[in-house]
Amino acid sequence: MSDVSLVLRSTRVITPEGARAASVAVADGRIAAVVPYDAQVPPGARLEDVGDDAVLPGLVDTHVHVNDPGRTAWEGFWTATRAAAAGGITTLLDMPLNSLPPTTTAAHLRTKRDVARTKAHVDVGFWGGAVPDNVTDLRALHDAGVFGFKSFLSPSGVDEFPELDQEQLSRSLAEITGFGGLLIVHAEDPHELAAAPRRSGPGYADFLASRPRAAENTAIRSLITQARRLDARVHVLHLSSADALPLIAEAQRDGVRVTVESCPHFLTLTAEEVPDGATEFKCCPPIREAANQDALWQGLTDGTIDCVVSDHSPCTTDLKTPDFATAWGGISSLQLGLPAIWTEARRRGLPLEDVARWMSTAPAALAGLTRKGAIEAGRDADFTVFAPDQTFTVDPARLHHRNQVTAYAGRTLHGVVGSTWLRGTRIYDGAFTRPIGRLLERND
16 A cells, blocks of 8 residues: 555445445555545545545446537537536547548547547547448457447438448448457337328427337347347447337346446436427437336336446537427437436435446446446546535536537536546546546457
């Protein structure tokens, strides 16, 4: 313990063994030890006592659309990573689309990394993309350090990132499985979407009818069939339809290597409360009814759903027109995901330890980030200091993502991020330090 430079002390440290009063010793950016609360501080070490505030492992958000370069009017690494730090997130993984170029070749990945290098306030990794014409590029992307490959089974909304049909999915998945990779999938079936009623206008009920649960259920069933046949590792992105949970649970029991995420907006917002014309609530798949949300929470608590991540998908304010059929679909929640989920978990009688598992430990495990996701010796000293009993009302003007549009405006949430720490350095405490985030590669 002679090289310990920092001791972070709290009456409520969230460890893999549960919440307890403890002191966390930090050396060279790593957790050296988790020791009793009143342990002696080593000579030369600085003590930071946060009292009764909870200390969580820094959150890991594996589903973020940064859009940089190319659509930086929508979002960028500087603003996205500041919003992440303010929300207690210390690691994020950037999605391969909505930037120009998309991350579909190793050369495009180098472009993305060059742009991010000096702007990252938190650690940043990258997903690659699987599109119809890049099967031969996938291994090179894997070797270059992407964490896996994103694909769509229905149109993505941007022409430069087309969807895979079932034959293309099979080819890409076989290639990715051949080198031990992971495919993460936007699972909505295009035929179900084409058959659904489609009506322009401000009515949320009309938009919800245009993205039926059947589209998710059919696509997930097809994905599981492919994964079972190839013994492939697949991950279902942003699960919205709780009807798919029995199908997923059965596949998991059968040994199919399928994991699942959901998002704060599906777990805290409901279709019944979306006003007509309020396209800040639009996302694909959509926010569904309260009964569906209850079933998603059951899927979280029983372990069918592995993790909760943001799907932060911003745009400029002019793209959020009052017409649900044409407005850009995406919800920005990097800064608000933790208090939003904690507010609802608290209401449902679920502990903060569960939230830390869903939003830090499980996403880190999904991505293979063995140095992230837990407060235990050997991990990076990434922490979120969180006041779970404090409340605040969401003011869009106080958000740090580039376009201050949010579906949470005016909501009162429980839980305030007091400070965020990256490898033992405080990067946010109401103000930001200079960016010290690192660019991560698979197996970091």
